[in-house]
Amino acid sequence: MTAVQSTPGPSDAIDAPRSPxxxxxxxxxxxxxxxxxxxxxxxxxxxxxxLGHLFINLMLGDGIHQVDFAFxxxxxxxxxWKVWDLAMLWLAMLHGTNGVRxxxxxxxxxxxxxxxxxxxxxxxxxxxxxxxxxxIFTFDPCPIGADPALLPEFCPAR
Amino acid sequence: MATxxxxxxxxxxxxxxxxxxxxxxxxxxxxxxxxHWEDYKVQVHGTDRILDALHKVKWExxxxxxxxxxxxxxxxxxxxxxxxxxxxxxxxxxxKDLDPSKPITVxxxxxxxxxxDLVVDxxxxxxxxxxVMPFLITSGHEPTKERLQSAHDRERxxxxxxxxxxxxCTSSCPVFWTDGQYFGPAAIVNAHxxxxxxxxxxxxxxxxxxxxxxxxxxxxxxxNCSEACPRGIQITKAIAEVKxxxxxxxx
Ligand code: HEM
Ligand code: FES
Numbered sequence: 001m002t003a004v005q006s007t008p009g010p011s012d013a014i015d016a017p018r019s020p021x022x023x024x025x026x027x028x029x030x031x032x033x034x035x036x037x038x039x040x041x042x043x044x045x046x047x048x049x050x051l052g053h054l055f056i057n058l059m060l061g062d063g064i065h066q067v068d069f070a071f072x073x074x075x076x077x078x079x080x081w082k083v084w085d086l087a088m089l090w091l092a093m094l095h096g097t098n099g100v101r102x103x104x105x106x107x108x109x110x111x112x113x114x115x116x117x118x119x120x121x122x123x124x125x126x127x128x129x130x131x132x133x134x135x136i137f138t139f140d141p142c143p144i145g146a147d148p149a150l151l152p153e154f155c156p157a158r
Numbered sequence: 159m160a161t162x163x164x165x166x167x168x169x170x171x172x173x174x175x176x177x178x179x180x181x182x183x184x185x186x187x188x189x190x191x192x193x194h195w196e197d198y199k200v201q202v203h204g205t206d207r208i209l210d211a212l213h214k215v216k217w218e219x220x221x222x223x224x225x226x227x228x229x230x231x232x233x234x235x236x237x238x239x240x241x242x243x244x245x246x247x248x249x250x251x252x253x254k255d256l257d258p259s260k261p262i263t264v265x266x267x268x269x270x271x272x273x274x275d276l277v278v279d280x281x282x283x284x285x286x287x288x289x290v291m292p293f294l295i296t297s298g299h300e301p302t303k304e305r306l307q308s309a310h311d312r313e314r315x316x317x318x319x320x321x322x323x324x325x326x327c328t329s330s331c332p333v334f335w336t337d338g339q340y341f342g343p344a345a346i347v348n349a350h351x352x353x354x355x356x357x358x359x360x361x362x363x364x365x366x367x368x369x370x371x372x373x374x375x376x377x378x379x380x381x382n383c384s385e386a387c388p389r390g391i392q393i394t395k396a397i398a399e400v401k402x403x404x405x406x407x408x409x
Contacts, residue, residue, distance in 0.1 A: 023372075
């Protein structure tokens, strides 16, 4: 008997790339455990930091109308707000990046796509965190030659 | 809905009979290049289950319809399928609980390769099940009689002993749907059954397996599994308990 089987494999009927079935190699680290824990702990901190930030900037005083260069410069003259904003930047970036990493792991189907999406994500993370940190630490509240009307009250140019 | 009573003088307590349309996702790998929907009209009783309707289709209309069932009483876990969009056992879904005025859709469970009609390849499911070592691990002397356990200790993992491995939970999980690498709720439930068993000594091994990239940390608490389980196991809670055990290294 030369019964040639020309049946299309079951893979034709599957939505996801599932056949032949191969489980990925096991990992032996606590990375996902700490990532999971970090999402919850940073989430709790972000509730305080973000809601506090929104409340102080948009509700207290003149609300949204008070936000201008002088307002930001005035806040960043205090180490307290520097630390607050730095913590908010780092936590939100780490939290958001890890969240998007999870989503990429879920939705990318090919390993190559997954790898490059994550590289793009990590590049965006690095750029944002480095620039943001740099701005917070090197910020000059009284730039020379600026319109004095725009500067905070403590600047000598006023 | 046309109610066709057998006799005009219907007896008190007679079972009403009516016609329903069952819309089944058909796929024959030897003929079809893709799955498609097919409608079947069947006369059913108010006491019938989806499984009875499928039997009627197979026995009276189209013998090529392929699906798994064995016990027909919700014990063996053979006939999990997607009924009106939710994972159920065909043998435990009563037609009276569904709207008979609309076609009732019946599909294979999602996320596993379809082999024919409602039959899927369960191998990926059982592979992750085997990886959590679902058997008693002990050391030391074998007792001559049974291994005793207090009622309190037995109660600790009672819920997860109820699993019948029907795959309704795992194939309802959106994380499993994505790439099929996630261990899935059923494997975690069966690990839980031994991790929290006072007679077992393999908890650390199993926790280490589930600490994997594809382990419990992929669970996003969507509760689909708890909703799908035909045995009413609180699966999301069991997964949370395994996460807790990993975080505290205590069972
Ligand atoms: C207001 C305070 C916040 C809390 C309490 C919070 C809490 C959480 C928690 C617990 C998770 C994990 C969900 C899971 O594992 O299923 C999560 C995921 C995520 N978070 Fe946040 N978060 C907050 C703010 C933010 C911010 C500011 C961003 C953006 C920068 C963000 C972006 C994300 C993303 C992208 C995910 C992944 C979504 C997913 O897993 O489907 N979150 N959040
Ligand atoms: S046929 Fe056995 S569980 Fe439904």
